[in-house]
Amino acid sequence: MKRIYAAAIGILVVIAGLGLAWHMWHTPTAAPAKEAAPVYAYADVEHIMMSHPRYAEYHRLELEYNALTAQYQFEQWNYSRKAAAEGMSSEKFASVDAAGTAALNQELQAKVALKENELNHDLQQTYENMLQEKKKSHPTVTWRDNTLKIVNLQLKLQNVSLSAEEKEAAMADLKRLMKESGPSESMEETKTLTAEIDKAMAPRRQQAKQELEQYAKTVKADLEKRRDDSHHAFQVQLSDLQNRPEPTVWNKQWKDKLEQKEKEMNTVKEEMMTDIRNKASEVAQEQGIDMIFGEYEAVGTALDVTDDIIAKLA
Numbered sequence: 001m002k003r004i005y006a007a008a009i010g011i012l013v014v015i016a017g018l019g020l021a022w023h024m025w026h027t028p029t030a031a032p033a034k035e036a037a038p039v040y041a042y043a044d045v046e047h048i049m050m051s052h053p054r055y056a057e058y059h060r061l062e063l064e065y066n067a068l069t070a071q072y073q074f075e076q077w078n079y080s081r082k083a084a085a086e087g088m089s090s091e092k093f094a095s096v097d098a099a100g101t102a103a104l105n106q107e108l109q110a111k112v113a114l115k116e117n118e119l120n121h122d123l124q125q126t127y128e129n130m131l132q133e134k135k136k137s138h139p140t141v142t143w144r145d146n147t148l149k150i151v152n153l154q155l156k157l158q159n160v161s162l163s164a165e166e167k168e169a170a171m172a173d174l175k176r177l178m179k180e181s182g183p184s185e186s187m188e189e190t191k192t193l194t195a196e197i198d199k200a201m202a203p204r205r206q207q208a209k210q211e212l213e214q215y216a217k218t219v220k221a222d223l224e225k226r227r228d229d230s231h232h233a234f235q236v237q238l239s240d241l242q243n244r245p246e247p248t249v250w251n252k253q254w255k256d257k258l259e260q261k262e263k264e265m266n267t268v269k270e271e272m273m274t275d276i277r278n279k280a281s282e283v284a285q286e287q288g289i290d291m292i293f294g295e296y297e298a299v300g301t302a303l304d305v306t307d308d309i310i311a312k313l314a
Contacts, residue, residue: 041303061265277310
């Protein structure tokens with residue numbers, strides 16, 4: 001429209017120029033007319049945008065875009081945190097699990113040793129009681145201190161579970177005592193009594209052995225269950241940390257989603273700005289304004305046409 005206006009004005013200017021040239025030869029030259037100063041105006045674009053009928057639609061899209069951006073950034077942080085935590089957890093669990101397994105083995109050994117000591121004490125108490133009964137039923141035997149010690153050591157070696165060091169010490173004591181006592185009829189009879197007690201102790205020894213084996217199995221099963229429960233808890237935690245989408249696919253999905261929402265928002269914004277520019281042009285033509293600025297900082301005054309443009313948008 002402005003080009004049409006410009007062309008029409010140009011033609012008028014040419015015709016007027018020819019007439020003026022002819023006239024100048026016959027009339028005196030007149031003083032040149034003073035040019036009119038350009039008319040400037042300004043408008044508050046942000047205020048106009050917020051007053052536009054479609055601003056609520058644009059603002060909703062803007063909020064949705066901001067919410068999506070915040071969600072994307074949070075999920076990105078959360079998945080990065082999980083990836084880092086997974087690496088640290090796996091590394092830490094390996095060392096903790098090794099230490100835990102060693103501790104469980106030590107606990108098993110300690111509990112079995114305690115049970116074994118308890119059973120040994122019962123066995124020792126049993127054969128000592130049998131020995132006292134034999135003393136009463138065999139008054140002919142000379143029960144010297146060494147004789148009693150020898151019998152006790154023999155029964156201990158045959159009935160009690162001893163460590164290598166304990167067995168070696170008991171054997172050394174037995175050899176020393178037998179050497180000190182020397183051969184005698186009493187010693188021969190003592191051997192017979194020892195054999196009788198040892199035979200009577202056989203069922204009790206077998207029972208104690210089975211009891212210890214069963215106890216060790218039970219304790220081991222309990223400790224292994226504790227270890228397995230710990231492994232399961234770790235696997236549950238690890239599964240949660242591993243519950244992450246594939247990074248490339250996840251980023252592509254978010255990129256498309258954000259770009260789509262941004263496109264919707266920018267489309268509405270551009271349509272609003274086109275509408276505002278058209279209404280501003282109408283105001284400029286109606287009021288003879290040469291230029292409307294969004295910001296006005298020049299020397300002099302400028303007309304504020306913000307409300308005039310808003311009125312046309314209504």
